[in-house]
Amino acid sequence: MLHNVRDNYIISVKDHVSKFEEKSFRKLASNDFKSWPSPREEAWRLSRLGVLSRKEITPITPNFKKPISFVSKLNGSKIIRFVDGAFREDLSSKLPPGLSLNILGEEDSLRCFHKFKNSNLKDHPSTNASFSCTPSILKLTIEKDIKIKDLFEIIYEGGDDESSVHPALYIELKDNSSITIIERFNHLSSLIMPLQLVELKKNASINSLKIFNDNQQSYNLSANCTFLSEKSNYNSFSLIKGGLFTRSETHAYLKGEDCNLNLNGVYLSSKNQHHDLTTAIYHDVPNCTSKQIVRGVLGGKSTGVFQGKVRVAPDAQKTDGQQMSRAILLSENAIANAKPELEIYADDVICAHGATVGEIEDDQLFYLKSRGIPEKKAKKILITAFLRDIINESVEESIKNFVFEEAELALSDIISTEI
Amino acid sequence: MSLLEIKNAKLKLDDKDILKGLSLSVNSGEVHAIMGPNGSGKSTLSYMLAGRDGYDLESGEVFLEGQSLSDMEADERARSGLFLAFQYPVELPGVGGMSFLREAVNTRRKFLGEEELDHLAFVKEARKVASKMFVKDEMLKRAVNVGFSGGEKKRFEILQMAMLKPKVSILDETDSGLDVDALKIVSDGVNAQRNDENAIVVITHYQRLLDYIVPDFVHILSDGNIIKSGGPELALEVEKNGYAGLINAA
Ligand SMILES: Nc1ncnc2c1ncn2[C@@H]1O[C@H](COP(=O)(O)OP(=O)(O)O)[C@@H](O)[C@H]1O
Ligand SMILES: [Mg+2]
Secondary structure (H helix, E strand, C coil), rough: HHHHHCCHHHHHHHHHHHCCCCCCHHHHHHHHHHCCCCCCCCHHHCCCCCCHHHCCECCCCCCCCCCCCCCCCCCCEEEEEEEEEECCCCHHHCCCCEEEEEEEEEHHHHHHHHHHHHHCCCCHHHHHHHHHHCCCCEEEEECCCCEEEEEEEEEEEEECCCEECCCCEEEEECCCCCEEEEEEEEEEEEEEEEEEEEECCCCEEEEEEECCHHHHHHCCEEEEEEEECCCEEEEEEEECCCEEEEEEEEEEECCCCCCCCEEHHHHEEECCCCCEEEEEECCCCCCCHHHHHEEEECCCCCEHHHEEEEEEEECCCCCCCEEEEEEECCCCCCCEEEEEEEECCCCCEEEEEEEECCCCCCCHHHHHHHCCCCCCHHHHHHHHHHHHHHHHCCCCCCHHHHHHHHHHHHHHHHHHHHH | CCCCCEEEEEECCCCCEEEEEEEEECCCCCCCEEEEECCCCCCHHHHHHCCCCCCCCCCEEEECEEECCCCCHHHHHHHEEEEEECCHHHHHCEEHHHHHHHHHHHHHHHHHCCCCCCHHHHHHHHHHHHHCCCCCCHHHHHHEECCCHCCCCHHHHHHEEEEEEEEEEEECCCCCCCCCHHHHHHHHHHHHCCCCCEEEEEEEEEEEEHHHHCEEEEEEEECCCEEECCCHHHHHHHHHHHHHHHHHHH
């Protein structure tokens, strides 16, 4: 009976917003934060949060003087930094023309809040907790016709083991603009609840890479809500390797014709980690494509979850939606769950999906061994290739090697214990 | 001493007898052809020799240069000089052709006590062999067998054979799916490797390949056993009368 438990965290969120007015977005959000999702809710059945109601955590008060020492591995990238969930202009790069960063005022924040509340992320715990507790919502705007060539890195860090952090970012790409954004989650906090709203206007295009690498005790419940207009492109890749529990949840609404969405991802899980990639793709109009490739490699007693919902509305004819997930288990105690959910209400569509969970393919292993390559080495080659393959297919050329190296760091940990 | 010696090999798959006491002796410098109808056990024989999991002998034994293979895994057999050109080469998405070849070649060289080739030396060597097999550089940059045509896959198999310099090569239906031009390229590649030190076992359903790779001996495999052996003329008999006549006579 989760609902009747006196939940310390929920109470601390209410305390945190007590000084704000009744009609402020923070108060509205905190009023809606009544309980953690129950495992009886389908969306949370495979990723349970019960333990959070027993933890002693409170929302952080950001320390604007906190020293940090992040060194980028990407040459010449522009950097935007969040520490303790708060934007730190003093630590961030100067922006090129055509691009701006603003902290939203009450009215714009409220609008942003309503966009989440009108989406199917309305009951996500991060929606309510982070709109309540975020230091502020940062808006990144890319102006019309601006194509940003520099790589943009957004670094989220800080926190401590008794607190939750609540970074909130709103990205708007105006008509014909484009950008590549790399987000890295490197927190020390117990609970991390990042919010992100992305709006792609006509013919806008974004390459988004997210690397989840928070510390090994943390919970990261990231929530992303994306709206695509006509002819826009959203190419997203998530690499989940950190945290005790990391769930990256993305809801994408295809609202204009001829837009294109890729929501790919990889999770690399070891020890007792729990990694979850949850997506929902809403094809509301005709002639759009969406594609998802998700792969996992699991060792130890880890669990991996992929939940992918694709809904094709009655009017969304000529939709092309593809979904493929595959997990390789390197340990007998690891578990992978894949849950595709297709709701197709239009008749003239191509929608394919497939999910496999298993070991390394026998025939591939035999082929390598028949060339003299020892079994251990052959397995390493195949698992590395399993990742290289999806990274090659998903990630923009200029950051492929970077992503691959980031994946390989986690992979070599798993391989060294399991193979 | 024979390079490959199969003695009374019996093997079951799923409780079904597939190899039923097969014996064969192959000396260095020889090319043997094993011909047989579909389902006669040709690929099973090749997997058994290569050491695929699940293809262990129920009884009998196999020797490579006098050494028993029974306790050797597939990789050890390969390093010792056994090579299998697959009937259906396996696709390896994400494994680059060049790095795959290099790993295989250096593993074999290490086993032979030869120095491993560095990247440049290796690429040079690979390109040289590849051009003889009409394998384009571009193909070596792609993932192994992924998106290759049937002919490209077979050429890549023989390219691997040429680079690994095995003692005994088993070619399982290397002719299947090849047009005449490709058949010629692949056969030339195989013939170029014939020497007094090695041996080749060509497994095929059709006589056609044996016009290009002329064997010293031909064996007819039927229902898990060699029912007849002879010279190249035996292949012509199969071509003329089909397998049925030979099998009924046996
Ligand atoms: N994994 C298996 N389990 C049971 N029977 C098999 C298996 N693989 C092959 N067979 C059977 O073994 C026989 C020989 O097959 P195979 O060696 O592939 O023949 P060939 O290569 O000569 O066409 C066939 O009857 C085939 O159906
Ligand atoms: Mg066969």
